[in-house]
Structure formats: C-alpha cells, structure tokens
Amino acid sequence: MQSRSPASRTGRPRSAAADAAILAATREALVDLGWSKLTLGDVATRAGVAKTTLYRRWAGKHELVVDAVAELFDALELPDRGSLAADIEGVVLQFAAILALPEAKSGLMAVVAEATRDDALRERVRASVVDRQKRLVLEGRARAQARGELPPEPDPGAAARTADLIFDMVAGAVVHRTLVSGQPVDEEWVRGFTQVLLRGLTAQSTRPAAG
Amino acid sequence: MQSRSPASRTGRPRSAAADAAILAATREALVDLGWSKLTLGDVATRAGVAKTTLYRRWAGKHELVVDAVAELFDALELPDRGSLAADIEGVVLQFAAILALPEAKSGLMAVVAEATRDDALRERVRASVVDRQKRLVLEGRARAQARGELPPEPDPGAAARTADLIFDMVAGAVVHRTLVSGQPVDEEWVRGFTQVLLRGLTAQSTRPAAG
Amino acid sequence: MQSRSPASRTGRPRSAAADAAILAATREALVDLGWSKLTLGDVATRAGVAKTTLYRRWAGKHELVVDAVAELFDALELPDRGSLAADIEGVVLQFAAILALPEAKSGLMAVVAEATRDDALRERVRASVVDRQKRLVLEGRARAQARGELPPEPDPGAAARTADLIFDMVAGAVVHRTLVSGQPVDEEWVRGFTQVLLRGLTAQSTRPAAG
Amino acid sequence: MQSRSPASRTGRPRSAAADAAILAATREALVDLGWSKLTLGDVATRAGVAKTTLYRRWAGKHELVVDAVAELFDALELPDRGSLAADIEGVVLQFAAILALPEAKSGLMAVVAEATRDDALRERVRASVVDRQKRLVLEGRARAQARGELPPEPDPGAAARTADLIFDMVAGAVVHRTLVSGQPVDEEWVRGFTQVLLRGLTAQSTRPAAG
DNA sequence: TCGTAAGCGAGACGGTACGTCTGGTCTTGCA
DNA sequence: TGCAAGACCAGACGTACCGTCTCGCTTACGA
Structure with a gap:
C-alpha cells in the first residue's frame, strides 16, 4: 500500500486504524462527490484524521484512490x-x-x-x-x-x-x-x-x- | 460545437479563427501537460486569446476537451x-x-x-x-x-x-x-x-x- | 504603499476600496487577536476580500502591518x-x-x-x-x-x-x-x-x- | 527558570545538561534564523533533545526565548x-x-x-x-x-x-x-x-x- | 457615415484546494 | 520515570486555478 523506511523501529508507530479509516472515507467521498470534487482535505476530515497523516502515507489523490x-x-x-x-x-x-x-x-x-x-x-x-x-x-x-x-x-x-x-x-x-x-x-x-x-x-x- | 442565442444578429460576430486556435491549443496542451495539469488559462494563452473568449464558447474544461x-x-x-x-x-x-x-x-x-x-x-x-x-x-x-x-x-x-x-x-x-x-x-x-x-x-x- | 508596474493601463483596475478595507481589517484584527494570532486569511475575510487580492498588494504580514x-x-x-x-x-x-x-x-x-x-x-x-x-x-x-x-x-x-x-x-x-x-x-x-x-x-x- | 513538582523523587532525574544545551541551541537558532523562522522542532534537534523534553521545561517559544x-x-x-x-x-x-x-x-x-x-x-x-x-x-x-x-x-x-x-x-x-x-x-x-x-x-x- | 451592440485582450476579483510547515500532544521502546 | 523518536491533530501558510467581472478598445452590421 505504502512503504516506509524499514529501519524505523523507534518512535510512535503508525496507526493501523487510520489507514482503514482513510480508505473508507475515500470511497465515501467518491460516492458523495465523485473524483473531480474529491479533496484530500475533505477525505481527512471524514476519516477524522489530519491532512499530514494522509500525506504521510500517500503521495497524492491518485495513489490514494487506486488503493481505495x-x-x-x-x-x-x-x-x-x-x-x-x-x-x-x-x-x-x-x-x-x-x-x-x-x-x-x-x-x-x-x-x-x-x-x-x-x-x-x-x-x-x-x-x-x-x-x-x-x-x-x-x-x-x-x-x-x-x-x-x-x-x-x-x-x-x-x-x-x-x-x-x-x-x-x-x-x-x-x-x-x-x-x-x-x-x-x-x-x-x-x-x-x-x-x-x-x-x-x-x-x-x-x-x-x-x- | 457550441451554441449561441439565435436572436443575436447585431454586434461584432465571433471570430471563427479563435475556435480553431483554441481547439488546436487544447490538443497541444494535452500533449505537453496532460489532462490534469491542463488549465484553461494556459490554453487561452497558447491560443492567443483571452479567457473570456474561451468561456464564451465552452462551459468548461470537460466540454472543451471532448470537442478537441x-x-x-x-x-x-x-x-x-x-x-x-x-x-x-x-x-x-x-x-x-x-x-x-x-x-x-x-x-x-x-x-x-x-x-x-x-x-x-x-x-x-x-x-x-x-x-x-x-x-x-x-x-x-x-x-x-x-x-x-x-x-x-x-x-x-x-x-x-x-x-x-x-x-x-x-x-x-x-x-x-x-x-x-x-x-x-x-x-x-x-x-x-x-x-x-x-x-x-x-x-x-x-x-x-x-x- | 505598494507599487505596480506603471505601464499597466489595460485590464481591470485595482479596487481602491479594497486597500482601505484591508488596512482597516488589519487594525481590527490586531485589536482582537494581536500580532501573533493575526492571520492573513482572517484579515481577508474581515475585509470581505479574497486572499489573492491581499497578496497582490502586500508581500506579507510584516509589510501589511507596517502600513496599517x-x-x-x-x-x-x-x-x-x-x-x-x-x-x-x-x-x-x-x-x-x-x-x-x-x-x-x-x-x-x-x-x-x-x-x-x-x-x-x-x-x-x-x-x-x-x-x-x-x-x-x-x-x-x-x-x-x-x-x-x-x-x-x-x-x-x-x-x-x-x-x-x-x-x-x-x-x-x-x-x-x-x-x-x-x-x-x-x-x-x-x-x-x-x-x-x-x-x-x-x-x-x-x-x-x-x- | 522553570519549576517542577518538588515531590518528584522517583524516576529518572532530569538531565541538567539538557537545559544548557537547549538555551544555547536557542541562541544559535536565533542567530541563524531569527525569531520568526525559529522553530522549537529545530531547537530540539540542534540541542540533541526531543521536543517532549523541551516542552516539559518551557511552555512555549516565548518563554524559552526570554530565558535564552x-x-x-x-x-x-x-x-x-x-x-x-x-x-x-x-x-x-x-x-x-x-x-x-x-x-x-x-x-x-x-x-x-x-x-x-x-x-x-x-x-x-x-x-x-x-x-x-x-x-x-x-x-x-x-x-x-x-x-x-x-x-x-x-x-x-x-x-x-x-x-x-x-x-x-x-x-x-x-x-x-x-x-x-x-x-x-x-x-x-x-x-x-x-x-x-x-x-x-x-x-x-x-x-x-x-x- | 455613423451609432451601437457585441466581440475582443488584459487582468483584477472572490473563492477553493493545494501540499507544506509548525505548534503542541501522545505513544512507543529503551535506559 | 525520563528520554529520543516520531506519529498524531489542528490549522495557517503562500500559490495556483477557477469562473466572473470590469476595463478600454475594435469590428461589423443597419439605419
């Protein structure tokens, strides 16, 4: 889905729940808005997640939607x-x-x-x-x-x-x-x-x- | 391609050259930039035309690209x-x-x-x-x-x-x-x-x- | 206050009212929020103006506040x-x-x-x-x-x-x-x-x- | 400078060196970046200290800079x-x-x-x-x-x-x-x-x- | 020939989303 | 319990386009 430097053992681990919430929110937003009016800020809001969290995992709208x-x-x-x-x-x-x-x-x-x-x-x-x-x-x-x-x-x-x-x-x-x-x-x-x-x-x- | 109020007989007629220039510029921009980075402002510039002129003829990016x-x-x-x-x-x-x-x-x-x-x-x-x-x-x-x-x-x-x-x-x-x-x-x-x-x-x- | 290419005679002229509204909104925001919590987005909103209009005239928070x-x-x-x-x-x-x-x-x-x-x-x-x-x-x-x-x-x-x-x-x-x-x-x-x-x-x- | 619950006898004691390092790093960052571009994350990095450590001792940027x-x-x-x-x-x-x-x-x-x-x-x-x-x-x-x-x-x-x-x-x-x-x-x-x-x-x- | 209505290029306008950055907080595992 | 690391939420940043709106000017028709 998205990778991460394999050597990072320290620090707070990424929330697994956030991933699922973001993908679900993406699908929900696709239903409500369609591709062209879907915004990453809106997806983040729907997922109850900060934009940074989203961008930490996906490079952009395209990659996110492919996965979703x-x-x-x-x-x-x-x-x-x-x-x-x-x-x-x-x-x-x-x-x-x-x-x-x-x-x-x-x-x-x-x-x-x-x-x-x-x-x-x-x-x-x-x-x-x-x-x-x-x-x-x-x-x-x-x-x-x-x-x-x-x-x-x-x-x-x-x-x-x-x-x-x-x-x-x-x-x-x-x-x-x-x-x-x-x-x-x-x-x-x-x-x-x-x-x-x-x-x-x-x-x-x-x-x-x-x- | 695009319609116009049929009752308009008076006033300066629309430039026929502009239409062709805009469609050609659209295709050129598609080659250079692809759909997602294509902007109507850029198309207008390439066509040597004001944005107003473009919007007078097409409702938006979608319609323009379909025609092009x-x-x-x-x-x-x-x-x-x-x-x-x-x-x-x-x-x-x-x-x-x-x-x-x-x-x-x-x-x-x-x-x-x-x-x-x-x-x-x-x-x-x-x-x-x-x-x-x-x-x-x-x-x-x-x-x-x-x-x-x-x-x-x-x-x-x-x-x-x-x-x-x-x-x-x-x-x-x-x-x-x-x-x-x-x-x-x-x-x-x-x-x-x-x-x-x-x-x-x-x-x-x-x-x-x-x- | 802020300058502009002197040769620009064409195009829509800048709104003089916007300047005054922005400066007044800036002072109002300074009263309400102080310097550090003042944001240009908020000033724009108070002035009833788009952020772009503000940035077209001032380079940043500092310059705007000096003038205000x-x-x-x-x-x-x-x-x-x-x-x-x-x-x-x-x-x-x-x-x-x-x-x-x-x-x-x-x-x-x-x-x-x-x-x-x-x-x-x-x-x-x-x-x-x-x-x-x-x-x-x-x-x-x-x-x-x-x-x-x-x-x-x-x-x-x-x-x-x-x-x-x-x-x-x-x-x-x-x-x-x-x-x-x-x-x-x-x-x-x-x-x-x-x-x-x-x-x-x-x-x-x-x-x-x-x- | 900053206080600490006097009853804390247990646990790892705070590093005294950290305080000095943070204040020195703050001054260094002020030289390099000035106030407005100084960030606490950067200060923490310069001091070789986690942001948490810094916030445990100072309430924010203002207080830290006053002391520095x-x-x-x-x-x-x-x-x-x-x-x-x-x-x-x-x-x-x-x-x-x-x-x-x-x-x-x-x-x-x-x-x-x-x-x-x-x-x-x-x-x-x-x-x-x-x-x-x-x-x-x-x-x-x-x-x-x-x-x-x-x-x-x-x-x-x-x-x-x-x-x-x-x-x-x-x-x-x-x-x-x-x-x-x-x-x-x-x-x-x-x-x-x-x-x-x-x-x-x-x-x-x-x-x-x-x- | 001249008025007038619409077209024209330019560019400012109010909006909205972008992707990034910082501020502060929270959660890991190690010491 | 303190600590380094780093993920987390929140929200401002300055930019780019959107589609609309003035401007001052040009162009063709019709009176």
Whole structure:
C-alpha cells in the first residue's frame, strides 16, 4: 500500500486504524462527490484524521484512490457454476456490479486517465487491480481445461498471451459498455457477449471470410 | 460545437479563427501537460486569446476537451481491404494509432471518468465520439453482408444490439489493452483479437459447454 | 504603499476600496487577536476580500502591518501650546495615547523585531513611521527657536544629529516605558521626563562631575 | 527558570545538561534564523533533545526565548571609571554591544511585542531582564552619590521613580537608536546622549522657558 | 457615415484546494 | 520515570486555478 523506511523501529508507530479509516472515507467521498470534487482535505476530515497523516502515507489523490478502489475488486470470486459459459457469465455480472458502484467507476477511470502520463501510477494500477484480478482468468481456464471444455495450452507463451487477450476483451467490453456507452450490463447482454467470446475461443479454425 | 442565442444578429460576430486556435491549443496542451495539469488559462494563452473568449464558447474544461479530442477520431476510415477480417484489422490498427496519441488518451479517459457523474457530459461524449464512429461498424457489416461473409440481420432490433455489442467489444478491448494493460496494440495482437471476434460472430451455434 | 508596474493601463483596475478595507481589517484584527494570532486569511475575510487580492498588494504580514500601523501615527499634531515644554508634553502624551492602542503596540514591536533581520522591512518602517514623524521634532525646534527658547543651530550636520538624538530619546523612552516596563505614561511621568530632557538640552555646559 | 513538582523523587532525574544545551541551541537558532523562522522542532534537534523534553521545561517559544536572551544581559557590569559620566558611557556601550548581537535583538523585540498581549510573559520579561538589570542604575547612582556627584534622594518614592525614569530613558534611547532608527551606537552618539541625560539630571531648576 | 451592440485582450476579483510547515500532544521502546 | 523518536491533530501558510467581472478598445452590421 505504502512503504516506509524499514529501519524505523523507534518512535510512535503508525496507526493501523487510520489507514482503514482513510480508505473508507475515500470511497465515501467518491460516492458523495465523485473524483473531480474529491479533496484530500475533505477525505481527512471524514476519516477524522489530519491532512499530514494522509500525506504521510500517500503521495497524492491518485495513489490514494487506486488503493481505495482496488480493494473493491477483491470481492470478485469465481464459484464453480458447472460450465465455462456459466462461470464467465457469473464473473462478468459480478464485475459489472462493482463497476456500477459510484465509488468505483469515477475513480477508476480517472486514475487510468492519469496513468497515461505517469508510469509509476500505471504500474500501481496494474499491480493493484489488473494483475490481482487476472487470477480469475487463469483459474477459470484451468477449471475449464479440467472439465475438458478447453484444450490444454500448447506452450506457456501462448497461454499467457491468450490470458491477456481474454482479460482485455472481458474487462474492456464491460467497462466500455458501462462507462462509455452508458448502457446496463444486464443478463441479456452478458449472454450475448459470452456467446461471442466463447465461440471465438473454441470454434475450429475455420476462419470464415479468409476460408 | 457550441451554441449561441439565435436572436443575436447585431454586434461584432465571433471570430471563427479563435475556435480553431483554441481547439488546436487544447490538443497541444494535452500533449505537453496532460489532462490534469491542463488549465484553461494556459490554453487561452497558447491560443492567443483571452479567457473570456474561451468561456464564451465552452462551459468548461470537460466540454472543451471532448470537442478537441472528438475531432481526432474523424480521421478513421474503412477502406475496402477485400475481407471482413482485413477490414477489422485495418480499422483496429487505425483506432489504436489514434488512441496512442498523447492528446487523445489522457483527455479521453478523463472525460469518460467525469461523464460517470455528469449526464450532459456523457451525452456529449456519446454524440461526439461514440455515435459518430459507430458508422464504421455499420458500414463494415453492410459490406461484409454484401460480400456474403455475414448473413443478413433477421430484425432491426437484433441488428442494433449486435452492432452495439461489436462496438463495445472492439473499442473496449483496444482501450483496455492500450490504457489499462499498457501493452501495445501490434499486428500480432490485432490478428489474435480479430480471429476470436470473427469466429465468435460467425461460428455455428455449437455453444460448446452448454451444448 | 505598494507599487505596480506603471505601464499597466489595460485590464481591470485595482479596487481602491479594497486597500482601505484591508488596512482597516488589519487594525481590527490586531485589536482582537494581536500580532501573533493575526492571520492573513482572517484579515481577508474581515475585509470581505479574497486572499489573492491581499497578496497582490502586500508581500506579507510584516509589510501589511507596517502600513496599517503607520497610518495611526499620522494623527499626531503639534499645536502651539506656548512653550517648548508644553509642546513636548503635549506631543508625548499624544504619542503615548497612540502607543497604548492595542492595534499599535503589538504590531509595531513585532515589525521592529522582524526588521532586525530584514533590511527592506527596516527601510519601510523608517520611511513610513520614523521619518514621517520626525517632522514633529523639526517643527517643535523651529518654533522654540522662533520663541527664543533654543539657540539657532550652528551647522546643519549638528542640527540633524541633535534632531535624531531627540527623536530617539523621546520615542525610545515612551516606548520603553509603555511596552517594556509596562507602566503608564501619565502626566506626572511626562512632566518629569520633559524636565530632564529640556534641562539636558538647554543647560549651560557645566558638565558637573567632569568640572 | 522553570519549576517542577518538588515531590518528584522517583524516576529518572532530569538531565541538567539538557537545559544548557537547549538555551544555547536557542541562541544559535536565533542567530541563524531569527525569531520568526525559529522553530522549537529545530531547537530540539540542534540541542540533541526531543521536543517532549523541551516542552516539559518551557511552555512555549516565548518563554524559552526570554530565558535564552536574558542570560546575555547578565554580562553587563559597572566598573568604576571615576565619574558618573564615564560610568554611564561605559555601561551604555556595553548595552549597545549586546543589543547588536543577532541573538539578542531579534528575540528581545519579538518577546516584547508578544508581551503586549500576555501579562504573564510581560512579567517574565520584567523579572528576567528589566528588574535584573535595574541594579546598574541603582549601583551607579549610589556610587555617584558617594562621590558627591549627585545629591542624596529626599524620599524613597522619588528615588524609585527617578531610577525608573533613568532606566527607561537609557534603555529606550539605545534600543530605539539601534533597532528602529537603525543607526550605530558609537562613541560620539554616546557622548552626546550622556551629556543631555546628565545635564538633565543635575542642572539647577531653571526650567528655562517656563522660568 | 455613423451609432451601437457585441466581440475582443488584459487582468483584477472572490473563492477553493493545494501540499507544506509548525505548534503542541501522545505513544512507543529503551535506559 | 525520563528520554529520543516520531506519529498524531489542528490549522495557517503562500500559490495556483477557477469562473466572473470590469476595463478600454475594435469590428461589423443597419439605419
């Protein structure tokens, strides 16, 4: 989350409660105000904490919001629903539900926007959000392979590339549908999306138009 | 772009050159500073224009940037490359190239982030960017249908839904790959993505696991 | 008071009312809070003015307070009371009355303290307060010479040195009595002080112990 | 200097060295930074002491500086130079030399300024600085009376009043000359000042203009 | 051709948030 | 219990932008 000189053994230790209070206050402020009107002074007030305490732990608004939002995605699970299609539909609906939270959507996109110019921030987003949730793809694929729904991967490189592609397609489509198109991710849409995705991944190599 | 009381016939007319200068200055500032450090005062200075002039035409930073960025996407074309796959690959590469421009990515995502809390802004984004480029999907599909690569649509409702789905999947995947994953949209990735998408759209209804 | 690029003819002119309001608010805040608890934000609020407006005109707390306090001393007058002694007693009492004002004493000493490390500030104090009031000494001496109470000055250098000495003795004694000793400058004290001063200035050169 | 519960017999005793180190560090910081930029955190660091230790002994910046500065004036002496005039000249020059020290002038005036609103502080200044040095006036007068340069005092009340007046005149004039007028207290000025003062004190009651 | 209404650049205005700094207090672990 | 270290709350600092408002001037239309 945030680091600290490892050699500091002396002095008063940092309050663990403050961290949690600040992150919760950040999410609360995102709900009430949205990203652009969220101020660190207000977050500090909501958390019952001095601004200095906040700045001691986070370098700025971006870093704080990444951490506050990243926690939300840890709620994602991949329960075994019996088939790959059902597993995908389930996790996509969960993902969409989180994305629909006001504390998630405003902050997440703003941080992504800022990350386009700030490598450290992009790395933080990738580590805290993207890579942390990529587990869902890997887990889902392994389960589908065990069920025989997907063939085993020929080589690790291709496996990683495919996993990345799937993640970009799933996350990208849901995010775009929700935030850019402004349409709901309902069961009907999810069914259509999952169908296209799964067929694309499992169909025989009868590349149609090129065939 | 921006409206003006229609009854104003008298008085000095607004400078047409100012509009273009402001939008160009906005893009220039996006390149130099990124969204978050871009200030309207700075844009006005770069455009050689007073702040008043800028505010007379745009309501704020968001609206200005939407207009400045939207123009960039008008460069997208859909030349006939002989097959649907080739057409898709071509337009995806063009789209990725525009998204890679610093003046596009930072501003676009920031505006999308802001639009999550501002309906008028979301509408503006949709009208200026999304709907304006959805023509590419419609045009590409019509062409593929003429070539016999895709079957004709059974009913208009389904046609519209599928077009939306395709747009969300294409735009979403490219945006996610570029801005969130921070990976390049190169020819290899585009080929893999197009394959999955096309197979998903054209494969017979052998929904594998659910079958 | 504060200067501004003389060539600026364009743009909105500075509000003259703001200057007066700020100086009055400063004196009011000095009364209520004293120097050390006076904040520029509070002064701005009292004056109904934005902090920026205040900082556009004064570089900091010190400069502002010098100007606010200096105005108080402009009320000093030297009415002709018939004799040098009476004139001195009158002006000393006036001076003591101003020094007893809470808006004067706290700010004045603090600024003098700060001026010990800041040449520009010392110069400002000298110009705004000291030199502006030295007129009283010169006027009083001229009047006394016209009455024949004091001999004419032999040469201008000595005249200036004596004027400076008188000013330091009068102002210093009153300030010290008021602020350091914390005793009132009442009529009895003024009579004693004036007697010593006048005898010192007019007695024959019978330097007693050295004689 | 500062008190401590007399009943505290248990626990670790306070470091006597810490007191001296803190006062010395305070003077050092006054030289380097002046009053307004002096911070207690910095003083603590210079003294190699924790802020807690410092606050256990002094209530705040004001009290600390009073004590740090007051020690400087203990160096004043009144060697017998043979005549009252010479004695005065000697002590005035010593006093001016101390006032010229950067650690003295900035802190002293600031504390006086603050004392205008803080009775406890004024009392502390009077006790630590003013009354402690008033001995010089009393001693000098006694010596002059022994020499026959001054008549014995008729009654104790008048004696005290005159001593106060002399102290205010001497200290006030030197302080004003040094800090407000910003002129050096050199031998020439001291000679002139002493002459006026002594004549004022010893001349016959030929109040000139009133006579 | 001339009046007039709106546009224009400049820059001051009242606000608000920034990120930093200091003042004093409190909480650790060691001596 | 004292001490060094350093985190804590509170709040002022001086700066930067915001979006609005005067200014004095310019420009095009229409009478």
